[in-house]
Amino acid sequence: MEQPKETQVCVFVDPSKTFQTFVGIGGAITDASAETFAKLSKDKQQELLAAYYDLNNGIGYSLARTNMNSCDFSSDMYTYVKDNDPSLKSFDITHDKQFKIPMIKQAMAAAGGKLNLYISPWSPPAWMKDNNNMLTGGKLLKQYYQPWANYYIKYINALKQERVPVWGLSVQNEPMATQRWESCIYTAEDEAAFIKAALGPALRKAGMGDKKLIVWDHNRDLIYQRASVTLKDPAVAQYVWGIGFHWYETWTGSDMMFDNLKRTAEAFPSKNLIFTEGCKEKFSMDSINNWSLGERYGISMINDFNAGTVAWTDWNILLDENGGPNHVGNFCFAPVHANTQTNELIYTSAYYYIGHFSKFIRPGARRIIASVNRTNLLTTAFKNPDGTIAVIVMNKGDEALAYNLWIANNAVEVQVPAHAIQTIIL
Secondary structure, three states, X not given: OOOOOOOOOEEEXXXXXXXXXXXXXXXXXXXHHHHHHXXXXXXXXXXXXXXXXOOOOOOOOOEEEEEEOOOOOOOOOOOOOOOOOOOOOOOOOHHHHHOHHHHHHHHHHHOOOOOEEEEEEOOOOHHHEOOOOOEOOOOEOXXXXXXXXXXXXXXXXXXXXXXXXXXXXXXXXXXOOOOOOEOOOOOHHHHHHHHHHHHHHHHHHOOOOOOEEEEEEEEHHHHHHHHHHHOOOHHHHOOOOEEEEEOHHHOOOOOOOHHHHHHHHHHOOOOEEEEEEOOOEOOOHHHOOOOHHHHHHHHHHHHHHHOOEEEEEEEEOOEEOOOOOOOOOOOEOOOEEEEOOOOEEEEOHHHHHHHHHHOOOOOOOEEEEEEXXXXXXEEEEEEOOXXXXXXXXXXXXXXXXXXXXXXXXXXXXXXXXXXXXXXXXX
């Protein structure tokens, strides 16, 4: 093929340049998701499981997150121990056996028995904190560092007893946010101290040194500062697999601070970037079919992967017709909603946008170069373990575009409609 001209719209792919290894894509199975799931008929439950986890008939999710203790997307506040029990003798996960664990097990089965699950706490029990409250922030008291570290071990072992293996864990969900729901504050120094003194050694002692430990688990805006402080001590960094991030502070506007991810990946090449949570907040049935919902996912995922992200986890995989249940009224959107009054599943544009990544980029894939020469086009590309190449192209403009997909001096013309996403398999 002759060299492309300035007037030609192109997507350039270069498989000879490889980058991070892809781990997976998935969503969180929260109490809210599991309680909503339980209200569906059996056939609708099977439809949802196939839609998310079946690679042939669905979008092939391979990753999952769940909450340890209650979070905002729980119908009630709970922990697994009685008050003032630092020995954790009363530890009991009966609460999770009603809804959450059964759904996780069905999801794992639907995914073919392989679903990497990681756990995240929103708050320790109230009596372990300086505000004696699971809500509105507060900090973990140092005297409870070891009991709280042991709590993660207890939970991982309890899930294992239920035949639910745990792949990883984050130290704390949103450690810089004082929320009206379950929350707990850690400075970067606090997080490092807890890992070094208690959590890291506890995991190793329990034979869980292979569990993927994730720090930060909050927004892109402060990710570099947090990583640079938390990981500066090798005695802390030795325990850490990855750096988790959300999108909330950077949801609106054109600048979603993707460069912060690039700086973090450059500075800490031995650590993994993992998107641990994102959703559109302030649920409204009036905008459930808004196409911009999916577009925001596409913009985020393409840029996150191009910045070096290895795994991407959406928030609740399923919510009801009110954007809940939620015990503090913090209702939001999910890719799929269930109308529990009519037994209907509503698939939003977000589900389909996510599917362009999760269905066609498979665990073990390596990211390769993909670049564009028009600002309205976005792209990322991966080479899968089976040798196929998945090129994802998104048009965020108001006009359809014809472009040349260029690879190894060969090109083919492709059409992409306005406000559309497509995947080309080579």
